[in-house]
Amino acid sequence: MTATQTVYEPKFIESKWQEIWEKQNTFHATEDTSKKKFYCLEMFPYPSGRIHMGHVRNYSIGDAIARFKKMRGFNVLHPIGWDSFGMPAENAAIERKTHPAQWTLSNIEAMKVQFKKMGFSYDWDREVATCLPDYYRWEQKIFLEMYEKGLVYKKKSFVNWCPKCETVLANEQVEDAGCWRCSSLVEQKPLEQWFFKITAYAQELLDDTYKLAGWPERVLTMQREWIGKSEGSEIDFEIEGHAGQKIKVFTTRPDTLFGATFMSIAAEHPLALQLSKGTEQERLVKSFAEKVAKMDRAQRLTQDYEKEGVFTGAYCLNPVNGRRMPIYAANFVLADYGTGAVMAVPAHDQRDFDFSKKYKLPMEVVIQPAGEKLDPLTMKAAFVETGLLVNSGSFSGMGSEMAKKEIVKHLEGKGLGKGTVNFKLRDWGISRQRYWGTPIPMIQCSHCGIVPVSENELPVLLPTDVEFTGKGGSPLKQIKSFVEVTCPKCQGAARRETDTMDTFVESSWYFLRYTSAKKNNGAFDKEAVKYWFQNPDGTFGVDQYIGGIEHAVLHLLYSRFFTKALRDLGYLPEGCENPLVISSRRGWSLKMAPR
Amino acid sequence: MSKSKGNVVDPDYLIEKYGADTARVFSLFAAPPEKDLDWSDQGVEGGYRFLGRVYRLVHNWTSDDDVKEAKKDLVLLRNKTIKKVTDDLERFHFNTAISSIMEYLNVLQKETPKIPRADIESLVLLLAPFAPHIAEELWQHLGHQELIAHATWPTFDAAILNAVDSVKMVVQVNGVVRATLEVAPGLSQEEVSMAARRDEKVQKYLQDKNLVKVVFVPNRLINFVVS
Ligand SMILES: [Zn+2]
Numbered sequence A: 001m002t003a004t005q006t007v008y009e010p011k012f013i014e015s016k017w018q019e020i021w022e023k024q025n026t027f028h029a030t031e032d033t034s035k036k037k038f039y040c041l042e043m044f045p046y047p048s049g050r051i052h053m054g055h056v057r058n059y060s061i062g063d064a065i066a067r068f069k070k071m072r073g074f075n076v077l078h079p080i081g082w083d084s085f086g087m088p089a090e091n092a093a094i095e096r097k098t099h100p101a102q103w104t105l106s107n108i109e110a111m112k113v114q115f116k117k118m119g120f121s122y123d124w125d126r127e128v129a130t131c132l133p134d135y136y137r138w139e140q141k142i143f144l145e146m147y148e149k150g151l152v153y154k155k156k157s158f159v160n161w162c163p164k165c166e167t168v169l170a171n172e173q174v175e176d177a178g179c180w181r182c183s184s185l186v187e188q189k190p191l192e193q194w195f196f197k198i199t200a201y202a203q204e205l206l207d208d209t210y211k212l213a214g215w216p217e218r219v220l221t222m223q224r225e226w227i228g229k230s231e232g233s234e235i236d237f238e239i240e241g242h243a244g245q246k247i248k249v250f251t252t253r254p255d256t257l258f259g260a261t262f263m264s265i266a267a268e269h270p271l272a273l274q275l276s277k278g279t280e281q282e283r284l285v286k287s288f289a290e291k292v293a294k295m296d297r298a299q300r301l302t303q304d305y306e307k308e309g310v311f312t313g314a315y316c317l318n319p320v321n322g323r324r325m326p327i328y329a330a331n332f333v334l335a336d337y338g339t340g341a342v343m344a345v346p347a348h349d350q351r352d353f354d355f356s357k358k359y360k361l362p363m364e365v366v367i368q369p370a371g372e373k374l375d376p377l378t379m380k381a382a383f384v385e386t387g388l389l390v391n392s393g394s395f396s397g398m399g400s401e402m403a404k405k406e407i408v409k410h411l412e413g414k415g416l417g418k419g420t421v422n423f424k425l426r427d428w429g430i431s432r433q434r435y436w437g438t439p440i441p442m443i444q445c446s447h448c449g450i451v452p453v454s455e456n457e458l459p460v461l462l463p464t465d466v467e468f469t470g471k472g473g474s475p476l477k478q479i480k481s482f483v484e485v486t487c488p489k490c491q492g493a494a495r496r497e498t499d500t501m502d503t504f505v506e507s508s509w510y511f512l513r514y515t516s517a518k519k520n521n522g523a524f525d526k527e528a529v530k531y532w533f534q535n536p537d538g539t540f541g542v543d544q545y546i547g548g549i550e551h552a553v554l555h556l557l558y559s560r561f562f563t564k565a566l567r568d569l570g571y572l573p574e575g576c577e578n579p580l581v582i583s584s585r586r587g588w589s590l591k592m593a594p595r
Numbered sequence B: 001m002s003k004s005k006g007n008v009v010d011p012d013y014l015i016e017k018y019g020a021d022t023a024r025v026f027s028l029f030a031a032p033p034e035k036d037l038d039w040s041d042q043g044v045e046g047g048y049r050f051l052g053r054v055y056r057l058v059h060n061w062t063s064d065d066d067v068k069e070a071k072k073d074l075v076l077l078r079n080k081t082i083k084k085v086t087d088d089l090e091r092f093h094f095n096t097a098i099s100s101i102m103e104y105l106n107v108l109q110k111e112t113p114k115i116p117r118a119d120i121e122s123l124v125l126l127l128a129p130f131a132p133h134i135a136e137e138l139w140q141h142l143g144h145q146e147l148i149a150h151a152t153w154p155t156f157d158a159a160i161l162n163a164v165d166s167v168k169m170v171v172q173v174n175g176v177v178r179a180t181l182e183v184a185p186g187l188s189q190e191e192v193s194m195a196a197r198r199d200e201k202v203q204k205y206l207q208d209k210n211l212v213k214v215v216f217v218p219n220r221l222i223n224f225v226v227s
């Protein structure tokens, strides 16, 4: 027995053992098929500079689990990395005149020292930092392959725009109509943006929420709501006096079609201006559209504002009863949601009810509750339930559910509509007008259009000689040597894309990179993924995922999409569908301080 | 700084003053994972004192040469504690896991110096996931060449737990007592029903009968109503 001191001196003890663990590489994990694996995954931190108590707890939990499982004989994979692209580094650069790379890397070093001082049992050989080219180069490669497969596209769309930060904000980054970072009033701005086609997987992503073991039910519920599947139908309304022109709507309640008395279209809808052109309504519609454009998009999705509209001067025709329906431009219809037009049924939709009272528009009851008779003159609120049809021609007397099918069938027969499925889920806008992110490997040629960077030109490195003023959009735009390139197709002069990717892209696959973090000829090794993700019963998933629940909804959704895309690109082992399934009963249930 | 949100405290200050093991034990002990971490000086001091007590206990322990026979209730407590900490770790109940280690320590302290090696080692092993540095140090002090990180997690003997902990379950058929079973406490109706049906004395009254219903009082009684 060694005669060490009998006074507990943590400082001495702790540095002694940290040195021993490091020297012996105690927590280095290698694939060993003779042992059962245990993948203990923790959400990787943003390198803000110093760890806080939220980190201490989060990672102490992960470490207790990892050490416990190791002692129970598992081959434990317990990796760590840094989610190291993102705005704070750029803001620090502006405020402190340090380069984002320098700021970030020195933060990583400082936090690494702190993590080691905490004695966390990480396999540091698998450390990953997303801001380094040996990580993001593979993301660029995947991006190109996704582009090839039609999962990436560019389109003009309205974005939340912070005039002060000069950047696009995700809906979640808009708080009370203001920028989450600087509280400036957020504007709507049309901008060419890169999108990931997450909607191509909407149904699959929804179905999988019922197979995702280990996730708290409320995270799954929020995902389902975010995906927002609804079944209904598309219906065409002919516009009076504009032969052949139609307004398309999506509705989950075709049974109320006979009660549609007016039409609401988005103020930004091109029809609003077109229909009012030359009429005395033109000026009103124009100024209304401008006013609506200033409204915050997130707020528009809530119910928390005055519903307003203006008459466009035009009418459309109800396809089942020929009723002339005035067309209104309204602030509660979003141009990029659904078809940008909503048939208004004031007797059976509360928003339409309020709107019709305000603008004195007709109301017709077409659904009656059993054993009751609704009177449009005395109704205090819309009747939104299903019931029996009245005033609906040959459909009167049917129940709502049957009428939904019959009316759609009738419309399909006349070529005026069809049954459809609609999703609330929008494609994932990944363009960020920022410097500190993964460069999007695309080139704009005035001759050839959009041309992808050739794969052998990867990585597209972030240039380092950048000035940060905080003004004038992305600093990348100002770097000639970066922007000015030769078109890979025609060899003519072309411009490089200066948008960088949303940092959620990096966090959508880091857990795969951990399995083969040093691989220098690919994103990750398929066999290693198979070893660390495959469970004894043949299913795939991590054994534990620990992190803040507040990040769970979007991170999980985006990661699930990204891994579906990787699956379809042939990156994943056979049968690996949802790598973020958590095998243990308890997964993600922590509260963690904001980063 | 008596009570505030944990996140305003600089972890470096904790590590510097008390050590990483205390910071870890405190952050896991102070609140269950789904709750906010509240900071308290007493909480940290408490964690530090606990580790200090473990350290001294193990250091002052010389050998178990004069422990002739392990006390029965100590054997039971060791098995109970191992089971509890193991189950709690699987369920993410870190705070209750640590408090059972604390209770274990309290009992062992009263036994000083006549503590069996098995108890001293179990205490250190159970502490290892939470406070790995002190655990390595004490493990080495106890003469182990290998790291505690590579050591095997202690196991419990279910037979010992069941024997001491068993309850007497009265088995009735149509209200008449037909057998008394010794079973582990907390068994479900289904588990007790299976055990009872395996009993010959019960079996013959259930044979060829229609089961109408089962009355079940946990840890006390099961009554098969048949026709
Ligand atoms: Zn801003």
Ligand SMILES: [Zn+2]
Binding pocket: A445, A446, A447, A448, A449, A451, A487, A488, A489, A490, A491, A492, A494
């Ligand atoms: Zn070209």
